Amino acid sequence: MGIGLIAGLQQELAVVLIVIVLLFIKLGSDRYRTETILGLVNVLLGINLAAGLMMAPTQTVLFGGGFHTNELIILEKNIFNLGTLLISLQAYDWLKGHKLALEFYMLLLSTLAGLFFMISAGNLLMFYLGLEMSTIPLAALSNFDLEKRQSSEAAVKFIMSSAFSSALLLFGISLLYGATGTLDLGTLAASDDNLPLRMAGILGSTGAHALLVFAFVLLLSGFAFKISVVPFHLWTADVYEGSPVPVTAYLSVISKGAVFFAFIQVLYTTFRPLARDWYNMLVLLAVLTMLTGNLFALRQDKLKRLLAFSSIAQVGFILVGMTGSPTTANASVIYFILVYLFSNLGAFGVVAVVSAMTGKEGIDDYKGLYKTNPFLSWVMAISLFSLAGIPPTAGFFGKFFLLMSGAGRGNYVFISMAALNMVISLYYYLRVIKAIFMDANDHPIGRLKISLLPAIALMVCVAGVLLTGLLGWVYDYIYSLSANF
């Protein structure tokens, strides 16, 4: 049991171990050099990633089915380890001058551990625990620009909306439990066909169905809040804008991605019998989300807000992919999240570097950036092209497969809406490109000296954006793991 426990929980334990090491450093001494600590943490995160990649693929079930892991879940966790490492590297310039760098990492890594537990959750209780474990430190992280009022505002907004969505989730979970007597995702899934029937004894089949749909809608709303699906997106832009850039990046890529993994599992296991009901809901939400995100993004003046709305639109595209058949939906969503991680972190990485060194975050400030900082400009351009879905970047493949997966159901009106949204989104990405490459500026951002660590992170992002798509086996690998999903 002991060995099995360690083997199954390897990735979670590694993250927690780093937190504990940091805690001891904090307890041991106040007089550490921030740079040293940052270097150490990044090395530890690198080792963590390497260990995760080398981990033997195991299929483990722990805690009476509450926690399970398999090759696909290990891959998902590795993706997040990579993302966390990249964000941590990009945060270097910002944290260098920050008094509480250690605390930043403790909070960040607890969040990550929470997300890991959530992804691996075998029942809804574990899922909820993991989610909350990640949410509360995240709220604290949003407030990490301690002197800025905006940052505190972001934290308050985040905690309020999270609390509300958690309440919705809990309500949905409790309804489900009341109706079926179990929280176990596997059992709920196994009882696919007879689940409504079992309740029919109490409620009659229509009533049972209605109750189930109601529970689903509550759960869906909870999820929708976390992944900022319209109309539950209102917190997103303000929180993204107010939080420090690395935290925004983390929120938009990692926490969102993890909730997507959990969401797709719940959708395709527990709620598969309801597919007819939720298909239309998802279609509607996807269209709304894409349109709203894109239309609001059109007129933003701040890059962070633009990226916030663009990330809402991207969620809409992911929802398009989710409407497909289980295997293609799962594979294309996970693939897209990997692609999205590279592209979005590339864009946020540039914002992080520029913001940490100059404090400028407006699109107008980026005018003429290419003249002074060609490297940053190309990273930004490639990342934005990837977000817009332009070949040869991986974003093209990601979007293509999401829409292809969605088209498998034969709803071409819906796919046309998605394609139209790709065109709309191109406009605002090109606005940024135009500012960087074409517009003249009397006071452009000066030549920035990029530190080694952020430079590495940016190069990894660019490499990821350029290679993930062209190398077809990445998708095929994810697909093969999803095949028995």
Added chain:
Amino acid sequence: MNLSLFIIIPLVTAVAVMCCRGLRQARWISLAGSLGQLLLSFVLLFRFGQERAAGNSSRMLFEYRHSWFAAWHIDYHIGVDGISVAMILLTAVIVLAGVLVSWNKGPWSKEFFSLLLILALGAYGFFLSLDLFTMFFFLELSVIPKYLLIGIWGSGRKEYSAMKLALMLMSGSALVFIGLLGLYYGSGHSFDILQLAQVPISAGVQRTFFPCLFIGFGIFTALFPLHTWVPDGHSSAPTAASMFLAGISMKLGAYGCLRVATYLMPDAAREYAPIIIVLATIAIVYGAFATMMQKDLKYINAYSSVSHCGFILLGIGMLTRAAINGAVLQMISHGLMTALFFASIGMIYDRAHTRMVDRLGGLLKVMPFISTIFVIAGLCSLGLPGLSSFVAEITVFIGSWQHPGTMYRLATILACASIVITAVYILRASAQTVMGPVKDPQFSVLTDAAWYERLASILLVAGIVVIGVAPFWLNDLLKPGIDAFMVHAGQTGLLK
């Protein structure tokens, strides 16, 4: 023969250009790369002819297939028939000419050249592709370089034009994308053109997705009323980019209409033919009249491109053998002619710093060479016998006339009549700019074409004249491809 070289060479050249320093290195590397590419195209032509002469009658030659996304049955699949060989030759000539006319392009010359080469890469890949996914990949690849080329190095309302072009072409790609998905799911999960041609595609799928594909590709080739990006885009673009846009990029759309939409869904093509023909005729006539009103030389050529590309769509819409043949000839002829036209306009603009017809005049006295090629391009545009357009247009007209319907006849007559309008605007423009006394005394100090400009022009003129005098060479090259196309179009008759 390894066709992937056509994609690798521009890529390597583009990367090399990005790594070098200064204009001098950038242009020599680009020249070397595009010259190599042209030689390679001739090697391909030669080898292709050899294979065909040896009796190899397979549909596509030099095929290469590599599994790309096995889960979706997507392959990197390339191969050529006569039509693609001709298009590749056209691309190689125009890219080389484009590099030559941009010889002193600054600032940011290395970015300029590498974007141009990436554009070329997209075109080569597109013409080589036998897999719709690969094809779509290359089609979209060429959108952003165009945006950057126009937006950074353009003139006039460049940002507006660049954005308009990018958004309209993206909309075109989006439609193509929907059409591709429809084909994929409607035909047994394949993107392979050769395989799709074997599968009967149901009437419903054809009816729904043919318009998506045809309009999508049509936007690229200035299908009325979605042609509005053409005048703005072409006139704002720097010379090499205009040459590429009008010479090759518009042909991507035409090639897509032919090889994807019409080839794979011939029944729907027949059903929608009247609409295509009406739109094409409007484009021809409207484009010609719109050209008459233009004062800017680049706008003149841009609107006349709308009119001339109408002939391509007209030929495709008619679906007779001669008309299709004429459409393909027109693709190549218009590519060369319009590139030459834009090149000469660019040379004039570089020197006189104006493109307004009423401000130019008497250029023949100051720059005889440039004026001559300008006139040659103009004469080609109005279809002078001995030059390529004559061959192409007359083939289209003969093919169109073979269609017995009254409406088709009417369309043919209107299209023929537009030639007269073409003559009006071309002759008027050349008379006002080239002939007569030197209008502005400042013009008298201007220099004639430099060696690189002469080389570029001679290259393009040679192409025009060779096709015009000896069209049978090109026709022999195209014949098997068009025959196969017609056989396929005749075989299926689901809708009848």
